[in-house]
Amino acid sequence: MQIVVSDSKTGKAYKIEGKDSEASALFIGKRIGDLVDADILGLGGYVLEIKGGSDKDGMPMRKDVAGTARKRILITAPPGYRPKEKGKRRRKSIRGNEISPEISQINVVVKEYGRKALEELFAKPAEA
Numbered sequence: 001m002q003i004v005v006s007d008s009k010t011g012k013a014y015k016i017e018g019k020d021s022e023a024s025a026l027f028i029g030k031r032i033g034d035l036v037d038a039d040i041l042g043l044g045g046y047v048l049e050i051k052g053g054s055d056k057d058g059m060p061m062r063k064d065v066a067g068t069a070r071k072r073i074l075i076t077a078p079p080g081y082r083p084k085e086k087g088k089r090r091r092k093s094i095r096g097n098e099i100s101p102e103i104s105q106i107n108v109v110v111k112e113y114g115r116k117a118l119e120e121l122f123a124k125p126a127e128a
Helices: 021-027
Strands: 002-007 012-017 035-037 047-055 070-075 090-095 103-112
Touching (some): 047 090
Parallel strands (some): 002 103
Antiparallel strands (some): 002 012, 035 047, 070 090
């Protein structure tokens, strides 16, 4: 599971590869809009808000679709469909708003900041 942390202060995004089962277990069962304490990800003091994500096949999650299943719904606006003309509708496959093991990417935004800056926490060690 991949977690993309967006920092609205700097406008940068950081990617965390969620190989750790504890890290992915932190998100399983949560919904879009929930707040998560990021200590287990190594971001001490940070609080993250879940904004969305996509499953293993690239289907986006939608806040207004309940559950974890993939559903075909009639939609008129993003996420999942960007109409070229106003008023156009289309039936598309969408993932529900609850995070399950089938989700491959989770998008989160920082709501409360910790002591260290994200740039310091995600800095790559200098190669010697």
